[in-house]
Amino acid sequence: MTKTPLSHPRAVFLKRRPHGEPVSADFELRNIPMPVAAAGEVVTRTLFLSIDPYMRGRLREEQTYAVAIQPGEIMTGETVGVVTESQHPGFAVGDIALGARGWASHLCTNGDRLTKIQPGAAPYSAYLGILGMPGATAFAGVTEICQPKPGETFVVSAASGAVGSVAGQLAKRAGARVVGIAGGADKCLWVQDTLGFDACVDHRSLDLRAELQATCPNGIDCYFENVGGYIQSTVFDLLNPFARVAMCGMVSQYNETTFPPGPNLGFVVGKRVLIQGFIVSDKPQRFTDWRAMAAPLVADGTLVYREDVIEGLENAPEALTGILTGRNFGKLLIRVSHEA
Ligand SMILES: NC(=O)c1ccc[n+]([C@@H]2O[C@H](COP(=O)([O-])OP(=O)(O)OC[C@H]3O[C@@H](n4cnc5c(N)ncnc54)[C@H](OP(=O)(O)O)[C@@H]3O)[C@@H](O)[C@H]2O)c1
Numbered sequence: 001m002t003k004t005p006l007s008h009p010r011a012v013f014l015k016r017r018p019h020g021e022p023v024s025a026d027f028e029l030r031n032i033p034m035p036v037a038a039a040g041e042v043v044t045r046t047l048f049l050s051i052d053p054y055m056r057g058r059l060r061e062e063q064t065y066a067v068a069i070q071p072g073e074i075m076t077g078e079t080v081g082v083v084t085e086s087q088h089p090g091f092a093v094g095d096i097a098l099g100a101r102g103w104a105s106h107l108c109t110n111g112d113r114l115t116k117i118q119p120g121a122a123p124y125s126a127y128l129g130i131l132g133m134p135g136a137t138a139f140a141g142v143t144e145i146c147q148p149k150p151g152e153t154f155v156v157s158a159a160s161g162a163v164g165s166v167a168g169q170l171a172k173r174a175g176a177r178v179v180g181i182a183g184g185a186d187k188c189l190w191v192q193d194t195l196g197f198d199a200c201v202d203h204r205s206l207d208l209r210a211e212l213q214a215t216c217p218n219g220i221d222c223y224f225e226n227v228g229g230y231i232q233s234t235v236f237d238l239l240n241p242f243a244r245v246a247m248c249g250m251v252s253q254y255n256e257t258t259f260p261p262g263p264n265l266g267f268v269v270g271k272r273v274l275i276q277g278f279i280v281s282d283k284p285q286r287f288t289d290w291r292a293m294a295a296p297l298v299a300d301g302t303l304v305y306r307e308d309v310i311e312g313l314e315n316a317p318e319a320l321t322g323i324l325t326g327r328n329f330g331k332l333l334i335r336v337s338h339e340a
Contacts, residue, residue, distance in 0.1 A: 008031050009032050009033065009034050009035070010029055010030065010031050010032060010104065011030060011032045011075075011102060011104035011105070012027050012030075012075050012103035012104070013027065013029075013072060013073065013075070014026065014059065014071050014072070014073055014074075014075055015027055015028045015071060017059055017061060017071065018059055018255075019257060020255050020256075020257050021255045022056065022059065022255075026059075032104065034106060035106050035108035036085070037085045037086060037087040038087060039087050040088050040110055040112070041087050041088060041109065041110055041111060042083055042086045042087070042091045042097060042100075042108070042109055042110075042114055043083070043084050043085040043086070043106060043107070043108050044079065044081030044082060044084065044097050044100045044106065044107050044109065044114075045081050045082050045084050045105065045106055046080075046100070046104060046106065046107060047079070047082060047096070047124055047125075048080045048124060048125045048128055049077050049078075049079050049128075050077055050078045050128035050129075050133070052133070053249060053251045054066070054249075055075070055076065055077065057254065057270075058075075065269075065270040065271070065272075074102045074104055075102065075103035076101050076102060076103075077101060078099065078100075078101055078132070078133065079098075079099075079100045079102070079107065080096060080098050080117065080125065080127055080128060081096070081097055081100055081107065082094065082096055082097075083095040083096075083097055084106070087111075088110075088111025088112075088114075089111075090111055090116065091116065096116070096119060097109075097114040097115065097116060098114065098115045098116075098117050098127045098132070099114045099115050100113075100114060129162050130162070134161075134162035134163045134166065135162075135166050137163050137248060138164070138166035138167035138224075139166070139170065141163075141167060141246030141248050142171055142224065142246070145245070145246040146167075146222035146223075146244045146245075146246050148171040148174045148175070148176035148221065148222045149174065149175065149176065150174070150175030150176065151175065151177070152176045152177070152222060153176065153216050153220050153221050154168070154171035154172075154174075154176040154177065154179070154221065154222040155178075155179045155181065155216065155220050155222070155223050155224070155235055156168045156171070156178070156179075156180055156223075156224040156226065157180075157181040157182075157223075157224070157225060157227040157232075157235070158181075158182065158251065159180025159182045159187070159191045159195075159197065160180070160182045160187040160188075160191050160195075163224075163226060163248060164180065164182075164224065164226050167224045167246075167248075168180055168191070168195060168197050168224075169195055169196070171224075172196060172197065172198075176221070178198050178199075179198060179199045179200065179201065179215050179216055179220075180192075180195075180197045180200040180201070181201050181203050181208075181212070181227070181231060181235075182201075182202065182203070183202065183203055184204060185202060187200075188200035188201070188202050199215045201215050203227075203231050208230070208231070209234050212234055212235065212238060213238060216238055218240075219238050219239065219240035219243075220235060220238045220239050220243060221240050221242075221243050221244070222243065222244050222246075223236075223239065223243065223244075223245045223246070224248060225245055225249070225250065226248050226249050226250075227251055228250025228252050228253045228265070228266070229250070229252040231252070232250070232265070247265065247268045247269050247275075248269065250266050250269065306329065306330030306331065307330050307331045307333055308328045308329050308330040308331065308333070309333045309334075310333070310334050310335070311334075311335050312334070312336075313336045316334050319332055319334055
């Protein structure tokens with residue numbers, strides 16, 4: 001990217017869609033005209049711009065849960081800025097505002113979309129991290145989905161990151177035993193010593209599975225998923241019955257251009273899909289409730305069914321082989337004997 005004098009308003013534009021890992025040549029820094037506020041609008045000079053993993057998704061051609069950025073457009077990203085011009089009654093010059101979006105030194109935004117930040121309460125940058133979107137993300141995943149309880153084991157990947165660090169601390173406050181997964185000894189040390197997690201496993205270690213198993217001897221009750229890939233499959237293998245998984249993100253896959261065979265659970269996040277396992281016998285009342293409801297519907301033909309009956313107990317093994325390869329057509333039964 002070419003450098004322009006710092007005093008001139010400038011912005012970073014998407015030049016072309018990245019293939020795999022984004023490189024700086026995919027972007028272009030250009031001078032822009034100084035924005036001018038129309039009625040209801042506010043111009044901010046950017047103090048902080050948040051860089052977040054979701055931005056990689058915006059660079060894809062295909063629509064995800066949010067609108068894709070087109071080549072030639074300014075990159076998106078949340079900012080905190082100081083108001084330099086206001087045509088909105090809620091903002092005056094010098095106010096600090098959260099919520100203008102764009103990789104730009106100056107941004108013009110409808111004032112209704114901005115939040116005024118009171119000086120002194122916290123560093124302005126915190127409103128893009130722990131007090132902002134990442135913090136709120138951790139809060140949602142921990143309190144609404146994972147719901148860790150005292151004594152349970154809570155695991156979070158990307159544990160030293162913006163979301164993971166908060167998620168682990170919230171789980172710790174809820175009384176769980178908290179285990180982070182992070183990349184490298186320095187991150188793990190910080191996660192344990194500064195954040196106060198009970199343990200942290202380095203995912204770059206040679207045997208993640210063995211280390212995680214040793215660190216979570218009672219299995220895993222809650223997993224806050226930030227990373228995906230082999231870390232996900234390793235954690236999934238250790239999940240306990242009735243574990244809760246908050247599928248927050250899968251950053252290890254955002255640059256992928258092809259995916260390995262098998263389910264790519266990335267869609268779970270984008271489409272807000274809830275995946276929950278269950279065993280029918282968990283609630284025995286289900287059986288009596290269902291029979292009461294279904295019996296009259298079977299009797300009057302409203303509910304239709306088909307049976308595939310094989311004669312003779314000796315054919316049971318073959319029948320089992322058949323049901324596992326789709327040879328049955330309908331409910332597979334063995335007629336062991338005929339009614340007298
Ligand atoms: N669902 C939502 O509403 C929502 C909102 C915000 C964020 N998110 C998701 O939350 C996750 C964390 O976001 P964040 O903003 O807090 O980022 P972050 O954790 O501060 O930074 C990303 C971290 O991910 C890890 N990582 C990156 N590439 C990796 C790879 N190939 N393999 C393993 N680990 C890798 C790295 O940590 P290590 O070096 O420790 O591995 C990196 O520091 C992301 O998946 C993001 O998309 C979701």
